[in-house]
Amino acid sequence: MLEGVRQAQWLTKTKLVEGLPPAVQGIMDNPDLGLQELEERAKHAVSHARLWDTAEVAPRREQYCPVLFENLIHICRLMSGKYPSLSKRMLSRNCRIAATWERESTLLQVRGLSGILMNSKTPIPPVASKEEILATKAHVLETFYPIAPTIDLQEVNVYKELNDTGFRDGYPYSHPHTLFFLESANVRTDRFRPEQLRAKMLMFAFGNALAKAKALHGNDPKVLEQPVVVQSIGTDGQLFQFMVFQLNTTDLVSNDGVKNLVWIDSDQNLYEKAQCVPEVKKGVVLVRKTWEMILEMLPFHLGWGFESWHRAATGFEPAGGTRSGHWPHFYLSRCF
Amino acid sequence: MARRPRPRSRRRRAAPPGISYRPARPVPPCPRHRRCALAAPSGVLLVGRSPGARPRCRACPPVAAAAGWPLGAALHNTRPLWKCGQVDRPLPCPAGRLRVRGIGGGHKRRYRMIDFQRLRYEEGAPPEPFTEKVINVRYDPCRSADIALVAGGNRKRWIIATENMQPGDSITNSPHIGRMAVSANEGDAYPLGALPCRHADLQPVKSPPGKGAQYYSSSSTCGVLLRKVNGTAIVQLPSKRQMQVLETCVATVGRVSNVDHNKRVIGKAGRNRWLGKRPHTGLWHRKGGWAGRKIRPLPPMKSYVNLPRVKAMD
Numbered sequence: 001m002l003e004g005v006r007q008a009q010w011l012t013k014t015k016l017v018e019g020l021p022p023a024v025q026g027i028m029d030n031p032d033l034g035l036q037e038l039e040e041r042a043k044h045a046v047s048h049a050r051l052w053d054t055a056e057v058a059p060r061r062e063q064y065c066p067v068l069f070e071n072l073i074h075i076c077r078l079m080s081g082k083y084p085s086l087s088k089r090m091l092s093r094n095c096r097i098a099a100t101w102e103r104e105s106t107l108l109q110v111r112g113l114s115g116i117l118m119n120s121k122t123p124i125p126p127v128a129s130k131e132e133i134l135a136t137k138a139h140v141l142e143t144f145y146p147i148a149p150t151i152d153l154q155e156v157n158v159y160k161e162l163n164d165t166g167f168r169d170g171y172p173y174s175h176p177h178t179l180f181f182l183e184s185a186n187v188r189t190d191r192f193r194p195e196q197l198r199a200k201m202l203m204f205a206f207g208n209a210l211a212k213a214k215a216l217h218g219n220d221p222k223v224l225e226q227p228v229v230v231q232s233i234g235t236d237g238q239l240f241q242f243m244v245f246q247l248n249t250t251d252l253v254s255n256d257g258v259k260n261l262v263w264i265d266s267d268q269n270l271y272e273k274a275q276c277v278p279e280v281k282k283g284v285v286l287v288r289k290t291w292e293m294i295l296e297m298l299p300f301h302l303g304w305g306f307e308s309w310h311r312a313a314t315g316f317e318p319a320g321g322t323r324s325g326h327w328p329h330f331y332l333s334r335c336f
Numbered sequence: 337m338a339r340r341p342r343p344r345s346r347r348r349r350a351a352p353p354g355i356s357y358r359p360a361r362p363v364p365p366c367p368r369h370r371r372c373a374l375a376a377p378s379g380v381l382l383v384g385r386s387p388g389a390r391p392r393c394r395a396c397p398p399v400a401a402a403a404g405w406p407l408g409a410a411l412h413n414t415r416p417l418w419k420c421g422q423v424d425r426p427l428p429c430p431a432g433r434l435r436v437r438g439i440g441g442g443h444k445r446r447y448r449m450i451d452f453q454r455l456r457y458e459e460g461a462p463p464e465p466f467t468e469k470v471i472n473v474r475y476d477p478c479r480s481a482d483i484a485l486v487a488g489g490n491r492k493r494w495i496i497a498t499e500n501m502q503p504g505d506s507i508t509n510s511p512h513i514g515r516m517a518v519s520a521n522e523g524d525a526y527p528l529g530a531l532p533c534r535h536a537d538l539q540p541v542k543s544p545p546g547k548g549a550q551y552y553s554s555s556s557t558c559g560v561l562l563r564k565v566n567g568t569a570i571v572q573l574p575s576k577r578q579m580q581v582l583e584t585c586v587a588t589v590g591r592v593s594n595v596d597h598n599k600r601v602i603g604k605a606g607r608n609r610w611l612g613k614r615p616h617t618g619l620w621h622r623k624g625g626w627a628g629r630k631i632r633p634l635p636p637m638k639s640y641v642n643l644p645r646v647k648a649m650d
Contacts, residue, residue: 146487146489
């Protein structure tokens, strides 16, 4: 998509809010949830993915990106002892999504494999209040003349307007919860840039939400009483993008009226650098091989029912100093 | 991602008369014929009919008659169109001998499909003035000028960039000739009849109309619109030769980009080899009458206009 998130916003009739929702931020900053033991696990997870899991010098992105994802998901699953509702989730891969909608006399559709989808038994409650939803009526969608909003979209002949969540009726875990997108191609040109990745996340989150809304409330375009919320996380192994999407209306033909909402927290570094080969300068070893990893001070969120923890930056430097940071925070989903 | 198979080494054999190049492997149809199945046309290879010609599919008519154009997906696919043809190798003439020596080798270049016809309308769009936005201006290995990626409506295309073109600029393309001359900004494309006669720099001019730009697309070149006579326009080429074309021919205002191209220093023999120029002898030899600067009068004005002959009144 040429214009990235702005184009995706027009196509999905969405208003963008920078940063995560305040309710989520509040849970994130809650210090009662005890995360010290997770800090060590997280370090091991990143070390395993980036340094240890290979017979070669350094693992390639195709290898370390999925391994990192699996490790982080495993850490989150460990908390289901404390919070039993976390076990009422399931992960599905290669899930086909189909959603069709009309946008100002253009028929648009999202089709295809939507990454890794986590489903839950109960839906996520709406993040934005009624006042915020009604306030989006005043928002004007951004257009970018002379470029049409449908640029870079593939033109196909549509024979069937399909809306399909990918699961049959009666499946217990039927509500889409979080989507994960891993950009694990080795070559940089095959990967999505962060801006394009955010646009892709927005489109697929919207597709999943729309398909679920049409399955629940029918195909008629209307403002939803119970908004559908879908979260999304995209990463290329180091940079993480977090997104919460709330579908408020399926009436997408006109530009007026209630709009959907999206909160995006972009470009969060999990770690600064993973050094696999010792860096030698003028015969002096500056950074030792393995076990050396410098973690960033930036918060690292992991969306598994929105458990996330702020990471402290501690580094094993050859000089032996450790930087002290604030304790990592941890919060869980609000679905219990 | 699977790598593209490298072309097998071609044994030089005497080509039958009339054909100067024949590809050694079957060529898939060009994207123009597959417009309805618009996946990213990965691996599409176009064939050049003759050395240096713009690549075309075998079944495809010449560029002037082609109504379709590779759409946006073709410009940015992950496996871009490789420059086809054996332009980097010495090309045999119909007799099977080398006609031009000193060509060969050189770095591999990815060919960007440049749209030389500025007034190419989108499918279903009316023939009216339209605006486009410059997305990116970048280096092109296949020419001395820079190229600009412009987007308008639902499509993107590459065009030759003008001197001061920056990302974010808006350029206008218009076919109308009004009664008054238009004050054109740099980068806009208007018919010659709509432009004022001045030392306005022009670059690519389509002659005849509809054919696609043919003149001065090299870096830092420009032409001058001298005068407009009777439905035709007289344009001066960079070689100071004058040319008469119809006033409906479209020209872009501004000098071609990469103005300091002639001031670059090659620096070493290896850089010439990277550019595909093989070493040749005769540089320090005594030369005859064919070499050196020639001072001669300008050739007569070239007219591309078929004016009806004026018969003497009886």
